[in-house]
Amino acid sequence: MSTTTTVPVLQARGLSRQFGSVRAxxxxxxxxxxxxxxxxxxxxxxxxxxxxxxxxxxxxVDEG
Known part of the structure; x- marks a missing residue:
């Protein structure tokens, strides 16, 4: 069993963006x-x- 962990090349967490009343x-x-x-x-x-x-x-972004 392998214990190597693959690391993401791109990672984003908790992104939030709102345009007025619209949450995109x-x-x-x-x-x-x-x-x-x-x-x-x-x-x-x-x-x-x-x-x-x-x-x-x-x-x-507004959050993240």
Missing amino acids: LNNVDFEVYPGEVTALIGDNGAGKSTLVKALSGNLA
């Missing part, structure tokens, strides 16, 4: 591990673009 992100956790293929999918207005902008540093 609500306590979102996101991790990407080495060698992992990741897709971000969801309905229109689900917060996908907001999350990517927050992760890339192009949008400030």
